[in-house]
Amino acid sequence: MTHFPKITIKKVPHNRQKYNTIGDYNKAGVIRISKMNFKMEACAALHELVEFALIKKNGIKIKDIEIWDKKHHHILSPGELRGAPYYKEHMFAEKLERLFAKRLGLKWKDYDKMEEKLHKKYCKK
Numbered sequence: 001m002t003h004f005p006k007i008t009i010k011k012v013p014h015n016r017q018k019y020n021t022i023g024d025y026n027k028a029g030v031i032r033i034s035k036m037n038f039k040m041e042a043c044a045a046l047h048e049l050v051e052f053a054l055i056k057k058n059g060i061k062i063k064d065i066e067i068w069d070k071k072h073h074h075i076l077s078p079g080e081l082r083g084a085p086y087y088k089e090h091m092f093a094e095k096l097e098r099l100f101a102k103r104l105g106l107k108w109k110d111y112d113k114m115e116e117k118l119h120k121k122y123c124k125k
Contacts, residue, residue, distance in 0.1 A: 004053070004056075005028065005029035006029055007029045007030075007031060007049065007052075008028075008029060008030045008031065009031045009033065009045050010030060010031070010032050010033070011032075011033055011034070011035050011041060012032050012033070012034065012035065013034070013035055014034040014035065014118040014121065014122055015121070015122060017032060017034060017122070018032075018066070019066070019069060019070050019073060020073050020119055020122040020123065021034075021069060022034040022036070022044050022115050022118060023044040023045070023047060023048040024048065024066075024069075025048050025049075025051070025052040025062070026062060027062055029052070031045060031048045031049060031052065033045050033048065034118055036114055036118075039101070039104045039105070039106040039111075040106065040111055040114055042100070042104065043097050043100055043101045043104070043106065043111060044097075046093075046096065046097055046100050047093045047094065047096070047097040048093075050089075050092065050093040050096055050097075051079075051086065051089050051090055051092075051093040054086075054088075054089035054092060054093070055086050055089050058089065060085055060086050060089065061085075064085045064086075065079075065084075065085060065086050068084055068085055068086075072084075074123075076115060076116060076119050077090075077115075079091075080094075
């Protein structure tokens with residue numbers, strides 16, 4: 001990794017995500033987050049940015065992450081499973097995300113409820 005790519009953050013309806021997730025990224029540095037509210041979108045964007053930087057630093061392939069996530073689509077957060085190729089990166093990003101949410105005045109349980117609601121809705125399509 002020589003340079004950090006230009007980052008673009010796009011908000012999309014949850015049903016327009018590549019798969020059932022509130023946030024993802026690609027090699028081009030495009031972060032896609034599901035439409036929620038400002039605080040939740042900010043948290044999701046921060047999480048994806050941190051995770052993206054760490055997987056780039058550690059040489060983890062986005063394709064491997066996508067394969068893992070799609071295989072575990074029934075799990076709300078596949079990155080929390082110990083076998084995930086990006087487990088450490090995901091968990092670190094979540095620690096920062098939780099701190100950020102608290103600073104924004106966002107209750108984590110409300111954020112979790114929104115993610116669960118979107119996840120269930122996506123599964124029904």
